[in-house]
Amino acid sequence: MLSMLHFEPCDLTIDAAAGEAKTPPRFSMVAYTGGLMRVSIFPFPAVVNLEGMDIEDQKLPVRLDHDSRQGVGHTDRVQIDGGRLHAEGVISRSTSWARDVVESGRNGFPWKSSIGAPVREYEFVPEGANVRANGRSFAGPIYVVQKSVLKEISFVDSGADTKATAKVAAHSKETTMKTFAEWLKAQNLDESKLGEDEKKALRAKYETEQPKIESPAPTSAPKPIEQLASPAPPKQPVVEAKTPEPDPIAVRREREAAETLRIEAVRKACGGKFTEIEAKAIAEGWSEKETRVEVLLASRPEAPGIHVVQNLSTPAVLEAAALMSVLPTSRLEKLFAAQVLEAVHRYRGIGIQELGELACGQRLPRFTRDGDGWLRAAFSTVSLPGILSNLANKMLLEGFTYVEDSWRRICRVASVNDFKQHTRYRMTGSFKFQKVAADGELKHGELSEQTFTQQADTHGIMFALTRQMIINDDVGALADIPRQIGMGAAEAIADAAWTLWLSNPTQSDGNAFFSAAHKNYSEGADTALSIDGLTAAEVLFADQTKPNGRPLGIPASILLAPTALKVAAELLMTAAQVNETTTANKPKPADNPHRGKFQVVSSTYLANASFTGNSSKAWYLLADPNRLPALEVAFLNGVDRPTVERADADFNTLGVQFRGYIDFGVKEQDWRGALKMKGES
Numbered sequence: 038m039l040s041m042l043h044f045e046p047c048d049l050t051i052d053a054a055a056g057e058a059k060t061p062p063r064f065s066m067v068a069y070t071g072g073l074m075r076v077s078i079f080p081f082p083a084v085v086n087l088e089g090m091d092i093e094d095q096k097l098p099v100r101l102d103h104d105s106r107q108g109v110g111h112t113d114r115v116q117i118d119g120g121r122l123h124a125e126g127v128i129s130r131s132t133s134w135a136r137d138v139v140e141s142g143r144n145g146f147p148w149k150s151s152i153g154a155p156v157r158e159y160e161f162v163p164e165g166a167n168v169r170a171n172g173r174s175f176a177g178p179i180y181v182v183q184k185s186v187l188k189e190i191s192f193v194d195s196g197a198d199t200k201a202t203a204k205v206a207a208h209s210k211e212t213t214m215k216t217f218a219e220w221l222k223a224q225n226l227d228e229s230k231l232g233e234d235e236k237k238a239l240r241a242k243y244e245t246e247q248p249k250i251e252s253p254a255p256t257s258a259p260k261p262i263e264q265l266a267s268p269a270p271p272k273q274p275v276v277e278a279k280t281p282e283p284d285p286i287a288v289r290r291e292r293e294a295a296e297t298l299r300i301e302a303v304r305k306a307c308g309g310k311f312t313e314i315e316a317k318a319i320a321e322g323w324s325e326k327e328t329r330v331e332v333l334l335a336s337r338p339e340a341p342g343i344h345v346v347q348n349l350s351t352p353a354v355l356e357a358a359a360l361m362s363v364l365p366t367s368r369l370e371k372l373f374a375a376q377v378l379e380a381v382h383r384y385r386g387i388g389i390q391e392l393g394e395l396a397c398g399q400r401l402p403r404f405t406r407d408g409d410g411w412l413r414a415a416f417s418t419v420s421l422p423g424i425l426s427n428l429a430n431k432m433l434l435e436g437f438t439y440v441e442d443s444w445r446r447i448c449r450v451a452s453v454n455d456f457k458q459h460t461r462y463r464m465t466g467s468f469k470f471q472k473v474a475a476d477g478e479l480k481h482g483e484l485s486e487q488t489f490t491q492q493a494d495t496h497g498i499m500f501a502l503t504r505q506m507i508i509n510d511d512v513g514a515l516a517d518i519p520r521q522i523g524m525g526a527a528e529a530i531a532d533a534a535w536t537l538w539l540s541n542p543t544q545s546d547g548n549a550f551f552s553a554a555h556k557n558y559s560e561g562a563d564t565a566l567s568i569d570g571l572t573a574a575e576v577l578f579a580d581q582t583k584p585n586g587r588p589l590g591i592p593a594s595i596l597l598a599p600t601a602l603k604v605a606a607e608l609l610m611t612a613a614q615v616n617e618t619t620t621a622n623k624p625k626p627a628d629n630p631h632r633g634k635f636q637v638v639s640s641t642y643l644a645n646a647s648f649t650g651n652s653s654k655a656w657y658l659l660a661d662p663n664r665l666p667a668l669e670v671a672f673l674n675g676v677d678r679p680t681v682e683r684a685d686a687d688f689n690t691l692g693v694q695f696r697g698y699i700d701f702g703v704k705e706q707d708w709r710g711a712l713k714m715k716g717e718s
Contacts, residue, residue: 061110062139064099065125066150068115068190071171073179076322080292083159083180086170087117090154091186099126100134100191103153103321107134109192120171122152124190138192151193157184161288217243224334238330303328310374311335336375355392356428357381363516364435372431429519429681429695436523437679443640444534447597447659449666451491452675453702458492459671489706493673496529497698498522519681522697526679533703534670535642539650542705550705551713556581560715566602566656568615570714571631574658578712589709591665593658596635599643601653602716606637654716660709667711673700 073082092115101107112126128135142148162168162177170181220243221228231239302325307315311332318328357373358381369378453459541549548554559577564570574593581589598606608615615629635658644653659667679699 062128062142063125064110064128066123066190067121068124068150068152069122071120071122071173073175076180079159079180080295081161081178081180083182084170084175085154085182085185087120087122088170089158089182089184090117090122091184092117093186093188097124097126097187098189099128100189101138102193103151103189103191108132109135109138112190115187120173122187124150146194149193151191152187153189153191154185154187156182157186159183226333235329235333238326239333241326242330299324306332308332351377351380352427353377354380355387356431358387359392359428360431360516363432363520368435426681426695428516429697432516432519433523433526433679433681433697436520436525437527438523439520440524440527440531441641442527442531443638443642444531444668444670446636446638447595447662448534448668448670448703449662449706450677451669451671452673453491453493453671454674456493456495456673456700458490460490489669489704491669491671491702491704493671493700493702495698495700496526497679497696498525499694499696519695519697523679526697526699529699530670530701530703531642533701534668535640536648537703537705538668539643539648541650544705544708550708551711555708557708557712558715559713560717562717564714565654565716566598566605566609566714568609568627568629568631570716571596571609574712574714575631575634578658578660581709581712583709589665591660591710593712594636594661595638595657595659597638597640597643597657597659599653599656600639600641601644602656603637603639606639606656610635610637652716656714656716658712658714660711662710665710666706667708669704669706671702671704676700 069085069087071084071087073084076083095113095115097112097115098105098108099110099112101109108130109132110126110128110130112124114126115122115124117123128139138148159180159182162175162179162181164178166177167174168177168179168181169175175181217240218228221231221239224239226239228236299322300319303318303323304315306325306328307318314328314331314335317323318331323331353373354377357369357377360369360372361381364372373381541551543549544555546554549558551558553559556577559573563573578593579589583589596606596610609629609631610633612629613632615627642648642651643655644651662668676699679697681695681697
C-alpha cells in the first residue's frame with residue numbers, strides 16, 4: 038500500500054424519511070466522477086482508473102470527514118457504471134455525526150461525498166502524452182492510479198470537485214451565513230490578536246465552511262442503482278502518443294524532496310506541542326497552512342456552555358509549578374505545552390506539602406505532627422512519586438547541559454554493553470595493491486593489529502526529599518538539588534577526560550603518550566602558536582607513520598588550545614593576513630596560509646591549576662576522533678545522560694531518596710591521533 042487517498046467530493050442525495058421515525062434515512066451518491074483531482078502525495082493531478090479498483094465488500098463504512106471515530110452509516114450497494122462510482126446506503130449509526138448529516142441535509146446543507154482507497158499501483162503520464170481512463174482522455178502530466186482498494190466513503194463539506202452539488206430529498210430551509218467576524222467569535226478567536234497570515238488561513242477555512250446560498254446549476258438526477266448497467270469488461274488505458282518518459286529516479290527524488298519539505302514544515306508549525314495534529318497532518322498530507330490553522334484552533338481557549346469546575350492539577354501542571362521558582366519562562370516554554378503554562382499561574386509559589394495534596398487529590402496529615410503518616414499517604418499513589426521523579430530528571434538534565442563539554446569534540450564517543458574491560462583493535466598491516474602476476478595469483482595482505490583497552494564504571498550520588506525540606510515547604514530546593522547533581526555528573530566526565538589528557542600517561546612501550554619517541558611532541562620557543570609554529574606542527578603530524586613505516590595518511594583537523602590562546606587560534610583560522618609582531622615598526626602583514634584549515638576547540642580545563650600537567654601555552658593538533666581517536670569516552674549501552682531513580686529512604690532518613698548515576702569510562706587510544714606543542718622552551 039502506498040497511501041490511503043481521500044478522493045474528490047461528488048454528488049449525493051439524502052432521503053430524510055420524514056414521518057418514518059423507525060426507518061433510518063437513506064442516501065445515494067456519485068462517490069467518484071472519474072475525473073482529475075489534486076492528491077497531496079502527487080505533484081501533478083491524478084485520476085483513478087475505476088477498472089482497476091477492487092470493491093471488496095458491498096457494505097462499507099460511511100463516515101464524516103474520513104474520521105473512523107465519526108461513524109455515520111454503511112453502504113448496501115456500490116457499483117461502477119459509465120466511468121463513475123455509484124453508491125447508496127443507510128445512515129445507520131446512532132451518533133451525533135450521523136444526526137448532524139441528516140439534520141444538515143434537511144436544512145439544505147450541500148453535502149459532498151468522498152472515497153478513501155489505498156493505492157496499490159500508479160504510473161506517471163508525462164507532458165505531451167495522452168491516456169484513456171474511465172471512458173475519457175486525459176493529457177499529461179498526470180498520475181494514473183491503476184490499482185486501488187475501496188475501503189470507505191465519507192460525507193465532506195468541500196473538496197477538489199467544486200462543480201459537484203448535492204441533491205437533498207427533504208425540504209430545504211433557508212441557510213443563514215455567518216460573517217467572518219462572527220465565525221471567529223464562535224471559534225473563541227480574537228481578530229485583533231491575529232497576524233495577517235493567520236487571518237488569511239482562517240478566512241480560507243471560513244469560506245469552505247459557509248453554505249452556498251446560490252442555486253446550483255440544473256443537473257440530471259442520478260440513475261437509480263437498479264437501472265445502472267453492469268461495468269464493462271476491464272480495459273487497459275491506451276497511451277495515444279509515445280513520448281519518452283521522464284527519468285523515474287528524478288521524478289521520485291523530486292517527490293521525496295517535496296514530501297520531506299512538507300513534513301518539516303508541518304513539524305515546525307506544531308512546534309513539538311501538538312503531537313496528534315502533527316501525526317494526522319503528516320499521514321493525511323496537510324499543507325503547512327492547513328496545519329497552522331488546526332494548531333491555532335486547537336490553541337484557542339475553551340468556552341463551556343455551563344460553568345464547571347475544571348481539574349487543572351494535572352501532573353504536568355504541578356511539575357511546571359514546581360519549576361517556576363528555578364527556571365526562566367523561556368525554558369518552561371520549551372518543556373511544557375501552552376495549555377499547561379496557562380494553568381500553572383494559579384499554583385505560583387506552591388510548597389511541597391501543597392504539591393503532595395494536589396498530586397494525591399486528598400487532604401494529608403500535618404507533616405509536623407505525623408511525618409511518617411504524611412509520607413505513607415503522599416507516596417501511596419502513583420502521582421506524587423512520578424511527579425518528583427520527572428521533576429528530578431528534568432533538573433538533572435538541565436544541570437548536565439550547563440557544564441562545558443568540549444571533550445566531546447576531541448574524543449570518540451563509544452558504547453560498551455557491560456562493565457568488563459573491552460579491547461579495541463586497529464588494523465595496521467599493509468593492504469597496498471600489488472601487481473598481479475601472469476598466473477593470476479593475488480598476494481595476501483600483511484595483517485597485524487594494535488590493541489587499546491576501555492572499561493566503564495558507575496559514577497553517581499544520592500539526594501533526598503528530607504524532613505527539613507518538607508517542613509520548610511521548599512520546592513525550590515527540591516528542584517535545585519538535582520540540577521546541581523546534573524552539573525556534578527557532567528563535571529565527572531569532563532574531569533576524567535581532561536585529567537587523563539593532561540597527565541600524559543605512560544604507554545605499553547614505556548614512553549609517555551606525548552613524547553619525542555612517538556614523534557608527537559615538540560618543545561622550544563619556536564613551538565609557540567603562530568604561523569611558523571603551526572606550520573611546524575602540521576609537518577610533524579603529516580610525517581607520522583603506521584607501525585609498518587608507511588605514511589599515516591590521516592591529516593590533522595582540530596586545533597585544541599587553552600582559553601589564553603583561543604583568540605590567537607581563531608585569528609589564525611579566520612584572518613586572511615596576520616601581523617604577528619608587537620614592535621613599534623610593524624612590518625606589512627603576512628598572508629595567512631593556515632586560514633580555514635582546522636576546527637578550533639578551546640577548554641578552560643587545559644590551564645586550570647588543579648590539574649597536573651596544565652599549561653596556558655601548550656596547544657595540540659588532533660585528527661578527526663571518528664577516524665583516528667587519541668582519547669575515547671565510552672558509555673554503558675550508549676546512554677550518555679545521567680539517570681534518576683527513586684528509592685525508599687533508609688532508617689536514618691525521614692523522607693524519600695533519589696539517586697542519580699551515569700556509567701562511563703575514559704581511556705587513551707592511539708597516540709598517532711594527536712600532537713602536542715609545548716609553546717615555550
